[in-house]
Amino acid sequence: METLAALGQGFAVALQPENLLWCLLGCFLGTIVGVLPGLGPAATIALLLPLTFGMDPTGGIIMLAGIYFGAKYGGSTTSILLNIPGEASSVVTCLDGYQMARKGRGGAALGIAAIASFVAGTFGIVALTLLAPPIAEFALSFSSPEYFALMVLGLSLVVVLGGSSLIKALLALLVGLWLTSIGTDLFTSQSRFTFGSSFLLGGIDFMIVAVGLFAIAGVLESIRAREETTALPVPNRLRELMPSWAELKACRFAFLNGSVVGFIVGVLPGAGSAIASFIAYGVEKTVSRHPEKFGTGVPEGVAAPEGANNADSGGAMVPLLTLGIPGGGSTAILLSALIVWGVKPGPLMMTESPEVFWGLIASLYIGSVMLLVMNLPLVPLFAQILRIPVYVLFPLIFGLALVGAFGVSDNPMNLLLLAGFGLLGYVMVQFGFPPAPLILGFVLGDAMERAVRQSLTMSLGDPAILVERPLSAVMLALAALVLVSPLIGRLLRRRRAGVAV
Amino acid sequence: MKRRHLLAAGGTLALAGLVRPAHAAWTPSRPIEFVAHNGPGSGPDVFARALISAIEQDRIFSGRIQVANRVGGGGATAMNYMMERRGDAHVVGIWTSLWMSLPLVQAEARSLVTEMTAIARVAIEPAVIIVRGDSPYRSLADFVEAARARPGQVRQSGGSPTARDALVRQLLMAHTGARWAFISFPSGGERMSALLGGHVDMMVAEPAEIREQVRAGRLRILATATATRLPLLPDVPTLAEAGFPIADVIQARGLLAPPGIPEEAVAFYGDLFRRMSEGPAWAKYVEDNQLQSAFLSPADTAAFFRSYQGQLRDILQAGGVRVVR
Numbered sequence: 001m002e003t004l005a006a007l008g009q010g011f012a013v014a015l016q017p018e019n020l021l022w023c024l025l026g027c028f029l030g031t032i033v034g035v036l037p038g039l040g041p042a043a044t045i046a047l048l049l050p051l052t053f054g055m056d057p058t059g060g061i062i063m064l065a066g067i068y069f070g071a072k073y074g075g076s077t078t079s080i081l082l083n084i085p086g087e088a089s090s091v092v093t094c095l096d097g098y099q100m101a102r103k104g105r106g107g108a109a110l111g112i113a114a115i116a117s118f119v120a121g122t123f124g125i126v127a128l129t130l131l132a133p134p135i136a137e138f139a140l141s142f143s144s145p146e147y148f149a150l151m152v153l154g155l156s157l158v159v160v161l162g163g164s165s166l167i168k169a170l171l172a173l174l175v176g177l178w179l180t181s182i183g184t185d186l187f188t189s190q191s192r193f194t195f196g197s198s199f200l201l202g203g204i205d206f207m208i209v210a211v212g213l214f215a216i217a218g219v220l221e222s223i224r225a226r227e228e229t230t231a232l233p234v235p236n237r238l239r240e241l242m243p244s245w246a247e248l249k250a251c252r253f254a255f256l257n258g259s260v261v262g263f264i265v266g267v268l269p270g271a272g273s274a275i276a277s278f279i280a281y282g283v284e285k286t287v288s289r290h291p292e293k294f295g296t297g298v299p300e301g302v303a304a305p306e307g308a309n310n311a312d313s314g315g316a317m318v319p320l321l322t323l324g325i326p327g328g329g330s331t332a333i334l335l336s337a338l339i340v341w342g343v344k345p346g347p348l349m350m351t352e353s354p355e356v357f358w359g360l361i362a363s364l365y366i367g368s369v370m371l372l373v374m375n376l377p378l379v380p381l382f383a384q385i386l387r388i389p390v391y392v393l394f395p396l397i398f399g400l401a402l403v404g405a406f407g408v409s410d411n412p413m414n415l416l417l418l419a420g421f422g423l424l425g426y427v428m429v430q431f432g433f434p435p436a437p438l439i440l441g442f443v444l445g446d447a448m449e450r451a452v453r454q455s456l457t458m459s460l461g462d463p464a465i466l467v468e469r470p471l472s473a474v475m476l477a478l479a480a481l482v483l484v485s486p487l488i489g490r491l492l493r494r495r496r497a498g499v500a501v
Numbered sequence: 502m503k504r505r506h507l508l509a510a511g512g513t514l515a516l517a518g519l520v521r522p523a524h525a526a527w528t529p530s531r532p533i534e535f536v537a538h539n540g541p542g543s544g545p546d547v548f549a550r551a552l553i554s555a556i557e558q559d560r561i562f563s564g565r566i567q568v569a570n571r572v573g574g575g576g577a578t579a580m581n582y583m584m585e586r587r588g589d590a591h592v593v594g595i596w597t598s599l600w601m602s603l604p605l606v607q608a609e610a611r612s613l614v615t616e617m618t619a620i621a622r623v624a625i626e627p628a629v630i631i632v633r634g635d636s637p638y639r640s641l642a643d644f645v646e647a648a649r650a651r652p653g654q655v656r657q658s659g660g661s662p663t664a665r666d667a668l669v670r671q672l673l674m675a676h677t678g679a680r681w682a683f684i685s686f687p688s689g690g691e692r693m694s695a696l697l698g699g700h701v702d703m704m705v706a707e708p709a710e711i712r713e714q715v716r717a718g719r720l721r722i723l724a725t726a727t728a729t730r731l732p733l734l735p736d737v738p739t740l741a742e743a744g745f746p747i748a749d750v751i752q753a754r755g756l757l758a759p760p761g762i763p764e765e766a767v768a769f770y771g772d773l774f775r776r777m778s779e780g781p782a783w784a785k786y787v788e789d790n791q792l793q794s795a796f797l798s799p800a801d802t803a804a805f806f807r808s809y810q811g812q813l814r815d816i817l818q819a820g821g822v823r824v825v826r
Contacts, residue, residue, distance in 0.1 A: 046542030050554060140698035144684075184575050186685045189606045189663045189822060198577035198609040269690045323697065324713045325690045332690070333542040339709070340789070346713025409540070409572035454684050458700070460653050 007129060010358025014366055019059050023363050026063035027370045030070020037078055037086050037211060037404030041071035042329035049337055057341035058356060062363040064337055068330050069121065069364065072273070072310050073371045076113040080302070081106055081385050082397050084215040084404065089273035089309035091210045091439055092281045096294065096301025098218070103297050104234065107241030107383035112299050113306040114379065115243070116255055118372040120307030123259035124266065124314020125364045128321075133350075136322040139267045144454035145465050147270050149472035149479070151448035154275055154440070156479035157282030159486055160291065161436045166486070169437045172428065176441025179204060187453055197413075204417060205408045206274070209442055212421025213428075213435040215401045219394050220426040234386045241380045243299065251303035254284050258307020265308070266315020269327040270451075273312035274443045277305035286485060295436075314364070321345055321357060527765035529591055532565035536594040538579035540572050548754060549595045551786050552623070552777070559780035562773055576603050580612035586759040590766035593620065598752050601810050602663035605817065608825045615810065618762050619803035621774040622755035623783075625793040628665060628705050628726040629737065633696060634718045641723045641743045644703055649679040656682040656701040658692040662822045665752045666705035668813070669726050671820040672747040673740075696720070708733065708791040726750065733791060748812065753795065755802060771799045 013019065033044045045064050052060035075087035080097035093113065100109035127135070142150075155173070162169020182193040183203025194200035235241060258280045265276035284304035285294045294301050319325040324346035326332035338345050343356050350357050388396065405418045425435050452466070459465035467473055535553065537545040549568045556562050571579035576599050586592045594600075596614060604610040630641060638644040648655040659666035667683060674680055684701055686692045689710055695701045697719060705726060714720040724743040725731050740747055756774060758766070777783050778796040787794045797805055817824050 043541035046546060046550075050550060140694055143695065143698060143700040184607070184661075186661050186687055189602075189661045191607055191609055194609055196609055198574045198581060198607075198611065200574070201577050201603075201607055201609055202573050202575040269688070269694045270686075319690070319694070323693075323719075324710075325693050325697075326688075327690055328688075329542060332688075333547075336547060344713045347717035347719055348713060409570065409578070411571075411573045411578055413573070450685075450687070454686070457682050457684050458656060460682075 003129060006354055006358045007362060009355065010360075010362030011365075013058060013355055013359035014062065014362035018056075019062050019359075019363065020366065022055075022059040022063040023066050023367050024370055026066020027070040027073075027367050027374060028066075030067035030072075031074040031371070031374065033067065034071035034074020034086050035077045037084050037207065037400055037407065039407045040087060040329070041068050042333050043407075044071070045330065045333045045337065049333070049340070052337070053340065057343055058359050060341060061338060061343070061356065061360055062367075064334060065360060065364060066367045066370075068334060069310075069313050069367050070371055071330075072121075072313055073114070073117050073375060075309070076117070076302075076306050077110065077382055078400065080109045080113060081382060082215065082393075082400065083218045084397060084400055085207070085210050087309075088206050088210070089277055089312070090306070091214070091274060091443075092277040092305035092436075093302055094214050095281070095436060096297050096299075098214075099295065099297030100299070100302065101297075101386060105247075105297065105299075106234065106386050107379050108243040108247055108299065109297075109302050110379040110382055111241075111243040111376065112247060112251060112302050114372060114375040115248070116251065116258055116303040116307040117310040117375075118368060119255045120259040120262055121310035121313065121368050121371075122365070124263045124311035125361065125368060126314075127263050127311075128314045128317050128364075129361055132318050132322050135267055136318050139269065139319055140323075142268055142270070142471070143469070144451045144458060145467075145469050145472040146475070147268075148448060148451035148455055148466055149475035150265075150268075150271060150275075151444045151451060153475045153479040153482070154279055154282070154444045155448065156482040157278065157286075158437045158440060159483055160282050160285045160294075161278075161440060162434050165432065168431075168433045172433050172435065172437040173441040176438040176443075177445040179209065179438075180442045180445040181449065186450065199411065199413045205414070206442065207404055207408050208414055208417050209421050210439055211401045211404050212418045213425035213438065215397055216418065216422025217425025217429060217435065219397050220422060221429050222390070223394070224426075234383055238380055241383050247299040251299050253287070254280075254300040254303035255307055257283050257287075258304045259311045261304075262308030262311030263315040266312035266327070267318045268315075269319055269325055270447065272328055272443075273309040273316075275447070276308040276312045278440055278443065280304040280308035282482070286482060317364075321349060321360075323347060324349075527590065527763055527769045529564050529769075531591055532567055534569045534592050535566055536569050536571050536579050536582060536592060538571060538576040538595070538597075538599070540570050541568075545595050545597060546570060552595075552756075555780065555782040555786055556773070556777050558782035559777065561777045561780060574610070576600065577607070577610040577612070580604075580610065580614075583617050583757070583759050584612040588761045589759050590762040592759055593770065594757050595754065596757050597754050598665065598809075599663075601806065602813055605810065605814055605824050605826055606663055606822060613826075614757060614806050615803075617760055618758040618767060619799050619806055620756040620758055620767065620770045621778075621799065622753050622795055622797040622802045622805055623774055623778055624754045624787065625795040626707055626752045626754070627731055627791070627793055628669070628752065629708050629711065629731075629734070630669075630703065630723045630726060630740075631696070631706055631711055631715075631720050632703050632723060633699065634721050636702065636721060638702070638723065641740070641745060644723065645673070645677050645679045645745075647702075648681040649677070652680045653682050655703070656684055657703045657705070658684050658686055658695040658701040659705065660687075660692070661685060662820065663813070663817065665726075665750050667820070668750045668816050669705050669747075671816050672750065673745060675819060676745055676747050712791070727793075731791075750812070750816075751809065753805070753809075755797070757802075767799050 075090035076093045078084040078086045079090045079093040083098040085091040097109045158173045261280040262276045285291045316327045320331045326335045405414045535549040537549045553566045571582045583594045696704045728749045
């Protein structure tokens with residue numbers, strides 16, 4: 001009850017016309033930043049921060065939070081239309097989103113992404129409103145063994161992410177695990193697999209790998225197959241540009257799954273939104289009645305990861321606002337912005353500056369609605385991009401991929417790496433190796449290795465620490481279950497077939 | 502080499518005394534580039550923008566300054582860039598401790614700050630030693646006793662072995678003979694979560710990042726890893742006062758230029774950052790972020806590079822980290 005009253009006060013602040021305007025501006029900027037690959041929310045907030053110093057703190061915070069949420073919203077657009085992940089968190093959306101676009105359901109995929117983002121994003125904010133202090137304590141109970149188990153659970157999803165051949169999926173996963181180990185080892189400060197290149201000391205950026213494997217390789221494959229010499233199909237009628245009832249109904253569970261998984265992973269400071277979207281996608285495929293259709297353009301395959309990466313934003317606000325702990329690059333820069341304005345995020349913020357705390361939360365609700373209202377009308381517009389004939393579209397994809405690589409840094413080495421990963425992706429497709437497991441290994445490998453080494457340092461080398469804590473034991477058991485699930489499925493089907501005979 | 506330095510110093514003195522106006526001959530002819538070794542929103546980038554805004558607010562210099570993010574190689578790309586721009590006085594790099602530690606442990610990082618042109622040191626980032634609010638350790642001596650009683654079972658969360666927190670641990674362990682575990686985490690948020698969650702026992706942090714948790718009673722400060730007490734924490738003893746007189750490991754930030762730029766340009770920048778560090782905008786930034794303003798002239802900054810690198814090499818070697826230079 002107290003919470004509701006406080007939140008009401010918050011709405012009174014956030015609904016002031018000038019704050020509404022800042023919220024709108026933030027959401028708008030965030031959406032644009034999200035659409036452009038390479039330029040992330042952290043960079044945008046940093047660049048705009050000096051401009052907001054003259055503003056009233058509440059308005060400034062509301063605008064920056066709008067950018068943060070908007071960027072996650074916009075990230076799906078290029079994933080779906082061009083197979084270019086706009087943000088690291090929307091890589092998984094490429095898998096089914098781009099396939100939907102190729103089947104003429106690009107508008108529907110964009111619509112589902114927007115709705116999933118709204119539903120899960122709002123869920124994340126509600127959970128933030130009601131559960132922030134207790135769930136922050138839960139996040140603190142997560143130690144290295146739990147992170148290890150979470151990463152293993154994520155990696156076990158390789159069996160559902162891979163295509164027809166499990167061996168090929170595992171090989172791709174191993175390549176991803178190796179690639180992520182390139183760079184400087186945190187624990188010893190020694191370089192690994194840098195081959196004498198100072199550039200590789202910092203490791204390879206995730207965006208370069210993802211854009212190369214998906215966008216560049218995808219274009220190369222389309223050119224080889226000479227498949228579409230004309231534009232992709234785009235329905236003329238507005239109704240067909242929006243998701244159908246059947247498609248939305250198919251996503252019912254995905255909305256919930258994305259919301260819960262995204263929020264929980266988002267709360268953990270040591271896990272990112274890319275991990276959340278992978279896990280949500282894996283869960284969706286595991287429980288699906290038609291897992292074989294994933295990767296060919298099913299709406300659930302868009303709704304689950306898009307939902308997860310938006311619920312993640314609400315989750316990431318929990319440790320930031322209740323403990324003063326930033327979970328990632330974007331929240332770290334939000335934290336420094338808050339400090340500049342004299343607002344002190346931490347355990348006392350809720351009681352000492354309730355008007356900022358609740359004003360911010362209320363503005364997240366408003367921002368969420370604004371983003372939906374702003375993005376849905378854009379869907380038919382964006383869908384028209386697919387009408388562009390391929391001789392324009394393919395160079396456009398290459399151009400955007402280059403922009404993305406330059407967004408990471410203007411080092412020409414990145415362009416070489418981008419081309420290299422494009423070729424690698426092309427060769428992989430030719431030989432039937434799925435690229436998704438490679439990305440999975442790349443995203444989770446680093447975090448998993450760290451968690452193992454942290455755990456073993458804590459236990460003085462005793463590996464039992466990895467399995468003896470209850471939470472990690474449960475997650476490892478789940479991972480084992482996922483690993484054997486294809487086998488169980490096959491056995492069940494065989495028995496059913498036997499009964500029928 | 503030495504003689505040339507003496508001559509140069511003598512020349513500078515003579516110029517300063519006699520023909521002062523001729524000394525400030527060099528002025529920028531195009532926008533100045535501040536090189537940050539990480540992307541927008543990262544520590545060095547935010548610091549570069551803060552310097553620019555302090556310079557603008559106090560009207561220290563009216564020309565254009567822009568931030569260039571030379572990202573990659575964990576900092577090596579920006580350092581290589583500084584070496585490549587030999588003789589270009591319009592490029593200024595923002596150095597941190599990393600610029601000195603990276604070439605010491607990475608054979609691939611070949612660009613050395615000692616070969617670039619030192620311009621200024623402007624800030625020192627003080628550190629404090631913290632435990633949880635409900636921790637049984639009321640003093641640093643309590644913590645060290647516990648570590649001595651149970652070797653390896655008491656834990657500290659921190660960054661990489663070349664980071665300041667690891668160096669302070671090495672010095673403390675060498676001084677006391679106690680040993681405790683060091684668990685590396687990539688971000689400050691994760692280090693803090695591990696401490697608040699009770700998975701580690703101690704952490705070396707910057708005062709600004711723990712202020713609120715200390716106020717709420719979730720963290721307790723045992724000592725400051727500084728030479729003198731911090732103005733905002735007048736009751737907290739320094740390491741020496743707490744009974745552990747180890748060497749001061751300074752984590753500093755400042756500016757440098759490519760090798761081979763004109764003496765006049767060095768003087769111009771030295772003067773620019775001295776005036777900036779005396780201005781009110783800088784004073785406010787330093788206070789907000791709980792830093793210490795610590796300006797050093799170009800010559801003193803060059804000496805600081807050499808002494809810091811020497812200290813770092815000794816600590817790392819004693820701690821068993823492979824040093825390549």
